[in-house]
Amino acid sequence: MKRKITLKQIAKELDVSISTVSKALRNSIEISEDTRQKIQAFAKLYNYRPNNIALSLKNRKTKTIGIIIPEIVHHFFSKVITGIELVANKRGYNVIVGLSNESFDKEVINMQMLANGSIDGFILSIAKETLQQQDYHHFTETINQGMPIVMFDRVVNEIPCDKVIVDDVKGAKEAVEKLITNGCKNIAIITTKDYVSVGRLRTQGYLEALEDHKINAKSSLILKIEDKLMSDDHIDKLENEVEQLFESNKDIDGVFAVNELYAVTAIKVARKLGLKIPNDLQVISFSDGVLSRHSTPSITTISQHGQAIGEKAANLLINRLEAEEVDYDDETEEVYETVVIETNLTERESTK
């Protein structure tokens, strides 16, 4: 078992100085053709690779990006990671992942672990608990320490950083308009509590669409789910709530769900109650994943393009990281970007 070889060892073996080896390997013209060749050959033989950690310490940058997301077992988030990883790798960065599990404490701890030198910047989506408590000091702190953050999907305006979001209001509006156009008269929405920004905005889009078409919103048709994490218990609870919704509103003929799981649940419950889809009930969902595509009936969706979001976020972050190097942290007023990724409607079997 040969341990990884270092400059020092090469230097000793070849009886030259460390700096000579370093220069030779970086092809410095300072070094004679001869020694260069010799050193490079030796290094190749022993499969020398510079130690990343040493480089990170020296350069005060790690070339790695920290990702903090609420959970990873979720198509949207894993798509985003795929996108981030794609451009990160292309641009020479690694990706280190922390999961907050929707918990404020875990989010804080994870960020602290990574912020102490392990990474150059964050890409993150905020935990529900954090959104609820509205305690964002850990974000402002890391930003104040000069570590840039890019937020995506679940963002909060007051934090000065780049953001990548989808136009939730517009997407929701489009979905509901589709239902209206398709003849739905009593459209329910299954959404999250308002402190989750995407839920709130999609609810807003729903309301706006109704208003635009002079339809009165009925509060009984608006079901706001309290969901922390989707455990089995929560799923049972979800089903009950949805069943309640249908039972007390027999005339529902359209459902707009803010995520796939809600949509699938709505369909399941509706079927149990004997409703035919899409004839008796049409369903559209905001979505990110396989569920809508592969379930039967497949579900018409407003798709979020998670991978595109990830790619954009990574590019924003890396651009900022590499820009910092140039302008010697002068006190120019930093200006942050909020990029909106377009959604689009994919029609499948759950609508007419």
Added chain:
Amino acid sequence: MKRKITLKQIAKELDVSISTVSKALRNSIEISEDTRQKIQAFAKLYNYRPNNIALSLKNRKTKTIGIIIPEIVHHFFSKVITGIELVANKRGYNVIVGLSNESFDKEVINMQMLANGSIDGFILSIAKETLQQQDYHHFTETINQGMPIVMFDRVVNEIPCDKVIVDDVKGAKEAVEKLITNGCKNIAIITTKDYVSVGRLRTQGYLEALEDHKINAKSSLILKIEDKLMSDDHIDKLENEVEQLFESNKDIDGVFAVNELYAVTAIKVARKLGLKIPNDLQVISFSDGVLSRHSTPSITTISQHGQAIGEKAANLLINRLEAEEVDYDDETEEVYETVVIETNLTERESTK
């Protein structure tokens, strides 16, 4: 914007030496109560945290685990990551993720990027392309350099490392036996090409189950899919192949699918052909995710417990990492463990 504070700065501010600061912060009894208090207060005020990179360099270990998986947009793999992250965090480790995208080259490059000091060990599942080419030099090399690897799910025996697998043969057998017990006479299998070990083993389990029940296996009932990555094109192709299978074997009354997607596809195609589930056709799938649980009909599965696999893999790796510290790399014959995680049958609507 205050940059992260260092020992050096604290030392200067308080007019003591760096080592005094270091010791004071680590609560060394060498330092007088007085200065200790003073230094700790100051450090707290400025929110001092030791720089991870410097620690990694000093300690020659990073306390981070490298994960290399084929893809992340996949419930099984993201569950595994969840499991790894859970125990890694609990034991003070971080997790850095690289995706091979099923490509040999990306797997090699990703491992090289990480092996140069960024991590202490790997947890990985082998890319299909690598399995196909049977080129495992990158694994043996990193192991030879003293960096431990734990493989899971897609493993290869000749590599000396710990492994975490499910008992694919047994699980498959159980699935097929269930179908037989439920009265199926013509059971088809939808599996992968044989170079994917899990596919091969599950196929083997299928064959064994048939044999045990004195049923002759028919090659026309064995559909081996060539899948690299599930792009849209591949999915269309998959549907065609499955349709072919049903068309040319009208008497199929049971399907054992080695993964969810194949199962969902089988159901979709079967319905298109007018088959009722589970009356005309029963389906069981190896599985990892939401699809089987939330699709309609929900699918009876052999579940893989991805999270448990991840937890076990992380524990094996960290145990090995922390054991190494003790036995001063003496040449004791290393002995590696292969842990088998039990599967279990979850009955849902796709079987009687």
Added chain:
DNA sequence: TTGTAAGCGTTATCAC
């Protein structure tokens, strides 16, 4: 009780 110095692996500056 406090400080000095070496070392982790690298690169950059400057001297020879």
Added chain:
DNA sequence: GTGATAACGCTTACAA
């Protein structure tokens, strides 16, 4: 053309 030295931030013998 080559080498010594300092520095990145930290810990830890060893001195003082």
